[in-house]
Amino acid sequence: MIDLSRTRRLALLPLFAAVALAAGCAQEQTRYGDQRSIETVTNQFSSTDLQMIAESMTRSMLQSSAIVSGNLPIVTVQEVKNKTSEYIDTRAVTDSIRSELQKSGKVRFAVDAAAMQQQVEEVERQQGEYYDKEQTAEKGRMVGAQYRMEGNIISIVKQAKDIRDVYYKFNLQLWNVRNGLLEWSDEKEIRKTTTKG
Amino acid sequence: MPDLLSVSRHYAGGWRCALHAFGLVLCLSGCAAFRSYDNEMHKTLDQTSSGNLDRAIEVLESNNRGDFKDLLYYFELGMLQRLGDRYPDSQKSWMSANAYVQAWEHTAQTNPSKLLPGAASYLINDKVRTYEGHDYEKVMLLTYIALNFLAMGEYENARVAIKQTHELEAVIAELRRKEIVEVEQDAQKRGARTSFKELNGYPVQTIDNPAVNALKNSYQSALSHYLAGFVYESLGEPSLAAPGYRLANELQPNQPLLEEALSGLEQRVSAPDAGLIDVLFVIGSGMAPALQSRQFRLPIPAYGTLVILPVAFPVMVPTSTPYLPGQLKLDDEQLLTVAPITSIDLMARRALKDDMPGIMLRAAIRTTAKGVAQYQLQHQGQKQDNAALAIAALAMTLGSVVTESADERTWRTLPSEIAIARGRIPVGKHTITLQTPEGVRSVQLNLSGRYAVVDLRLLQRQLYVQPPEVAVREGGQQPTDAGVAPAPSTGGGPETLKQQPHTMETPK
Numbered sequence: 001m002i003d004l005s006r007t008r009r010l011a012l013l014p015l016f017a018a019v020a021l022a023a024g025c026a027q028e029q030t031r032y033g034d035q036r037s038i039e040t041v042t043n044q045f046s047s048t049d050l051q052m053i054a055e056s057m058t059r060s061m062l063q064s065s066a067i068v069s070g071n072l073p074i075v076t077v078q079e080v081k082n083k084t085s086e087y088i089d090t091r092a093v094t095d096s097i098r099s100e101l102q103k104s105g106k107v108r109f110a111v112d113a114a115a116m117q118q119q120v121e122e123v124e125r126q127q128g129e130y131y132d133k134e135q136t137a138e139k140g141r142m143v144g145a146q147y148r149m150e151g152n153i154i155s156i157v158k159q160a161k162d163i164r165d166v167y168y169k170f171n172l173q174l175w176n177v178r179n180g181l182l183e184w185s186d187e188k189e190i191r192k193t194t195t196k197g
Numbered sequence: 198m199p200d201l202l203s204v205s206r207h208y209a210g211g212w213r214c215a216l217h218a219f220g221l222v223l224c225l226s227g228c229a230a231f232r233s234y235d236n237e238m239h240k241t242l243d244q245t246s247s248g249n250l251d252r253a254i255e256v257l258e259s260n261n262r263g264d265f266k267d268l269l270y271y272f273e274l275g276m277l278q279r280l281g282d283r284y285p286d287s288q289k290s291w292m293s294a295n296a297y298v299q300a301w302e303h304t305a306q307t308n309p310s311k312l313l314p315g316a317a318s319y320l321i322n323d324k325v326r327t328y329e330g331h332d333y334e335k336v337m338l339l340t341y342i343a344l345n346f347l348a349m350g351e352y353e354n355a356r357v358a359i360k361q362t363h364e365l366e367a368v369i370a371e372l373r374r375k376e377i378v379e380v381e382q383d384a385q386k387r388g389a390r391t392s393f394k395e396l397n398g399y400p401v402q403t404i405d406n407p408a409v410n411a412l413k414n415s416y417q418s419a420l421s422h423y424l425a426g427f428v429y430e431s432l433g434e435p436s437l438a439a440p441g442y443r444l445a446n447e448l449q450p451n452q453p454l455l456e457e458a459l460s461g462l463e464q465r466v467s468a469p470d471a472g473l474i475d476v477l478f479v480i481g482s483g484m485a486p487a488l489q490s491r492q493f494r495l496p497i498p499a500y501g502t503l504v505i506l507p508v509a510f511p512v513m514v515p516t517s518t519p520y521l522p523g524q525l526k527l528d529d530e531q532l533l534t535v536a537p538i539t540s541i542d543l544m545a546r547r548a549l550k551d552d553m554p555g556i557m558l559r560a561a562i563r564t565t566a567k568g569v570a571q572y573q574l575q576h577q578g579q580k581q582d583n584a585a586l587a588i589a590a591l592a593m594t595l596g597s598v599v600t601e602s603a604d605e606r607t608w609r610t611l612p613s614e615i616a617i618a619r620g621r622i623p624v625g626k627h628t629i630t631l632q633t634p635e636g637v638r639s640v641q642l643n644l645s646g647r648y649a650v651v652d653l654r655l656l657q658r659q660l661y662v663q664p665p666e667v668a669v670r671e672g673g674q675q676p677t678d679a680g681v682a683p684a685p686s687t688g689g690g691p692e693t694l695k696q697q698p699h700t701m702e703t704p705k
Contacts, residue, residue, distance in 0.1 A: 079435060081436055081439070082440055083439065084440060085440050086440055087425070089436070091436065196374075
């Protein structure tokens with residue numbers, strides 16, 4: 001039932017335990033890494049995927065006619081719908097895209113729906129008696145966006161015995177608020193396959 | 198296949214070492230090797246079912262007198278404190294438990310080999326192992342920590358706990374995948390049997406039945422993911438709420454209530470604040486099943502034949518008959534459908550089923566080692582006509598029999614079954630009524646804000662209610678007007694309000 005040589009080693013178990021204890025005392029080391037290095041720890045949505053999507057979408061959008069020919073167009077960011085079964089923080093993706101676009105100096109952003117409540121509360125707070133009336137933000141002075149940015153991310157996951165394949169498709173769109181026309185749209189596809197070693 | 202005699206010949210001289218090791222480890226492990234957790238918890242659970250939470254905690258403390266408190270102690274203590282609406286105390290206990298879980302998680306990621314059972318497990322029994330918690334218990338700990346935060350109106354902190362469950366599940370999935378392969382390979386090398394179906398007399402159907410096998414794994418619960426959806430939704434993050442509801446649907450399919458959560462997400466998020474509260478009722482029932490040690494006969498090859506040796510294995514035993522009502526009545530007018538969402542009973546059974554190959558492998562090694570040591574002592578005693586060796590052999594035999602006991606440790610104060618109900622109701626006082634086999638239970642709640650979670654726990658003679666201390670409005674901020682008040686019964690028999698303000702006793 002039990003392998004002979006293995007059983008003989010049972011007598012050495014206390015020794016193994018002592019060695020294991022000593023090994024357990026080895027100190028851990030923590031160091032900073034390159035935040036842009038490729039992360040393939042698992043095949044779930046990763047920091048590399050986020051960076052790839054943000055870079056790809058920003059580059060593409062900056063070349064769109066709405067941005068190139070517009071005079072510092074004003075954009076508002078709406079939701080990127082997560083249609084996967086993974087907890088992907090799509091707001092982190094749109095935040096990265098917005099930061100890159102903002103840094104380009106070719107786009108301006110209006111307050112989005114998620115931040116509207118705080119914006120309204122701040123404007124209302126400034127109407128109080130403690131503020132200098134000449135410098136306070138007046139009601140009715142907010143600027144509406146010309147374009148709204150929205151999108152979605154989907155995934156297809158296939159798993160067999162020793163292989164797991166994940167396909168992501170991130171789609172982003174820029175809609176003209178006034179006339180409802182789709183001004184720009186692009187997709188970024190990512191495929192990751194993990195084989196069990 | 199080598200038998201005990203041939204093993205012992207090769208092992209000559211090692212018996213002294215084995216005997217010393219057995220004695221040393223037994224001394225070091227102390228009472229842990231003889232602990233019966235199931236017996237220990239009887240009184241605590243009985244007091245809890247009777248509404249005597251203070252007494253239940255006293256009993257728990259009396260069973261854990263040492264300075265060192267293990268993970269299981271904090272699991273149980275946190276739940277008893279939560280049932281008594283002592284959320285900060287409960288959180289403190291569960292944060293201590295979470296510190297153990299986080300240390301385990303860190304080890305699982307950085308050095309998983311350190312999680313392998315220690316030598317004592319192979320020499321004495323599994324009870325002497327440090328209690329690491331079953332996978333589903335670790336996930337449920339974070340889920341209940343989130344529920345505590347929600348009860349205290351701390352939605353952002355609940356989000357942190359929820360996010361930790363996602364990370365923990367990923368770590369468990371990876372670790373178990375590797376572990377299954379390793380146990381299979383190790384057992385194959387040793388020629389050990391790891392299928393509990395080969396154990397004569399083992400109640401196979403308790404852990405191998407269609408309901409248990411239908412679970413995707415032992416640790417993912419639809420409740421945890423539904424709650425994740427609810428928390429993200431309440432914080433205005435529909436893109437994160439959607440996968441929560443989607444996963445809940447995958448884990449507990451064909452439940453219209455769960456399907457509606459996903460299909461109606463966008464509509465709910467964009468709906469104007471019409472003075473309605475989105476209330477999630479979490480209804481837990483009964484107590485988690487017990488693990489009991491039972492002895493079975495394991496054939497060990499010896500003298501060219503098979504020697505039947507008694508070996509203890511854990512058996513899952515239900516300890517209560519949980520009841521879940523089909524509906525929840527609001528203010529005598531609105532009926533909310535109650536949908537079963539998570540069965541801790543099934544998860545525990547699945548966990549045992551998945552653990553059995555490892556348990557059987559350790560038992561096989563342990564039994565052979567003990568058998569070898571006994572044989573060597575007897576053999577040497579007879580050869581040298583040495584009375585001391587004969588007595589040592591007898592002591593070794595007795596020690597083996599006494600210590601041969603399975604690990605019964607499991608988080609018992611968790612509910613056995615959990616269901617949910619959900620509805621949008623106006624701000625203000627509401628009477629919630631549940632029909633149970635012991636009669637009608639009612640409780641009055643004063644709810645405010647845009648989102649609230651009310652946790653109800655049905656025990657044999659008791660209904661515990663964990664309402665929000667403060668309700669939450671959109672954005673996770675706390676309004677000032679909130680509270681809860683118990684209400685007299687609306688019928689069904691005399692009910693007595695106990696010391697805890699939100700506890701209602703059922704007539705026996």
